[in-house]
Amino acid sequence: MSTAADFLRFDGVAIRLGGREILSPTSFDVARGEFVCIVGPSGCGKTTLLRAASGLVAASAGEVRRKGVKMSEPSREVAFVFQDYGRALLPWRTVEGNVSLALEAAGVPAAERAPRIAEVLGKVGLAKHAQKFPVQLSGGMQQRAQIARCLAQKPELMMMDEPFGALDALTRQSLQDELARLVRDDGLTVLFVTHDLEEAIYLGDRVIALQANPGPGRPSLARMIDVKIPRPRDQLTTKEHPEYLQLRRELFAFIEQGHD
């Protein structure tokens, strides 16, 4: 029997690649509606953990269980937002066509698709660009299009792999706020991987810090910190909030320790 608290459970998940252990056995729970950020240096396995959680890659040991059921294959209820948005969109379809793909795959009849596409495009602010091709869009808009397609899946869980990493700072900030609003409005559960510590604290209810090169006495899962900053958050005041500043100091110091 699973409860809201263990909506997503990582149970001793370990991953080996090319003979090396990228991720030592890691366990934690994600509650329904939680926004969990995963940070860590390159090579710590955060992206691989996300891919294992969504069923794209198989864990070498342990299980990921969603609502008590093992996740071994990708499912439409778990949306995945890739970092390289340009390569995750179909270049030959318009924004509308790309979003439609999710609905087509789910077997939604043609008549119902148009209103659902319009709704989701409205949520990400791309309603006016529905007929454009990806090549005609800026980076931020392309990423929004991908998010729109993921939202069209009506997912319970959204996995996001450094979604804003390839964007400039201003676009990143506005997309962060948009994402926070979307997640709150739809009550989504999010697993968000990023290398940007400030982004992780700003967006998350909880921040999980992984460390690279795990070994005996050095688990992959190094720190788990609850972010008790009230919502809604905004770029100006939240970043001056004492809790924010303290978490920031803590995390930075921790990451610095990890770099020897």
Add this chain to the structure above:
Amino acid sequence: MTERRLLRWLRPWVFPALLVGAFEWYARRAAALGSDALAPPSAAARAFMGAALDGSLWQATGFTLGTAALGLLLGAVLGIALGLVLGLSRRAAQLGSLSIEVLRPVPSVALIPLAMLTFGFGVRMELAIVAFATFWPLLVLVQSAVQQIEPRLLEVSRVLGLSARERAFKIVLPAIAARLFVALRLGVAVALVVAVTVEIAANPNGMGYAMMIAQQSFDPALMLAWLGWIGVVGFAVNAGMVLLQRVVARRMGVLP
């Protein structure tokens, strides 16, 4: 591990071996039923050995390869020269564009009767058509390559006061070397295909003609032998160019 590598070496041959085997079985059955249109690959192999031993194979192959090479030389020199001029001068490219668009679509085979009329049969006729056929791709590709040279390099040549000849040989040609080689590879492929086609259509020399004669003499074994040999030669020449490209690239520091 070596067992796997052995299998990987053998794998490309499995499918063709199956095809050849099936063809052998079918051709033998057809021959037994009185058809003389086909011959089994085993008979073709014997005919091949015969042609190799009595010299006809080498003579015909030499003719085709030699004529193709000469035609390519002519077509490439002219194509590269004009490509350089049109690539370096926007004005010249614009002036020549319509004429090129009008002349280029003429299929080279359409000129076979004209070449026949002008040169009779032999080397010159085939050479002329190969030259025409290889001129256009080389012109277009070299022009495009020159137009894409880093403009900074051309400015350097002006600042240094290089003569047109020096600029061509010291800056332009090295800068386009990689793409020039790709164009030459295409040129070689085209030259060979066109040469064989001319021999099939008209010219009584070379591999294509030998194959036609074999068919007309109701010698399917020899005909198939020539068909297979043409395929092998074409493949070998193209593969050789790929290897050559790699060697040249390594020499020019493009590949490690």
Add this chain to the structure above:
Amino acid sequence: MNGNGRVGILVNRLGSLAVLFALIALWWMASNAGWVSRVFLPTPQATFASLLEGLNLRGPNSNGELLAFTQATVGRMLQGWLLASLFGVLLGAAIGVSPAVRAWVQPTLEFIRPLPASALLPLAISIFGLNPGMVLFVVAFGAMWPVLLATVHGFAAVEPRLAEVARCLQMSRAAFVWKMGLPNAMPDILAGMRLALTIALIVAVVGEMIASQSGLGQAILLAARAFRASDLFAGIVLLGLIGFASNALLAFAEKRLLRWQQP
């Protein structure tokens, strides 16, 4: 100095036209003044006259057959090309979609790639005899390979990220091939079809020449043998036009179908 703006473009076009006229003038001089024998180089006016005559455009008494010949050659070319494209795409998709099939079959395909399509004519003559069907078969068979190879390549090279998106959306295999594989392969397939069209024309002409089939190929061969230079040139002009028109039409279609590539 480059011309900018509409006037500049017009000047460039006119300059280009002027160069073409200069070449035609050169042709006119060379043939009319006898610099090159009129046996090999007919005058432009004679060529034009042959064209008009052959296309029945010269009054009620002309009985030119060039139009019929052109139709025959173009018909062969198009029929063969359409067959080649259809089978090339179907076979190419079947091979390209499966990495396993590709691994076993691709080396054989690479061997066939450099083979001249016309080289199959003697074999086809041997099997089918000298008739129009034989020529059509070789046209179709020869033109199929660029389409097949291009299709295999197009299907083999699907962006891996898109394959993952398909898995995340739990798309069926058929949906993946139809919605991702095929559109992804479209640019390659269209490029292959363009190459196939030039091959189709070439093989049609050569086939007509050696199999004595009615068409432009046979027409220009007979004209050369009979020293009718102006008829020969008229035929060459028509073949050039066919090459030009077919390529231009296909390039136009390609641009429309691949609109999504242009920013």
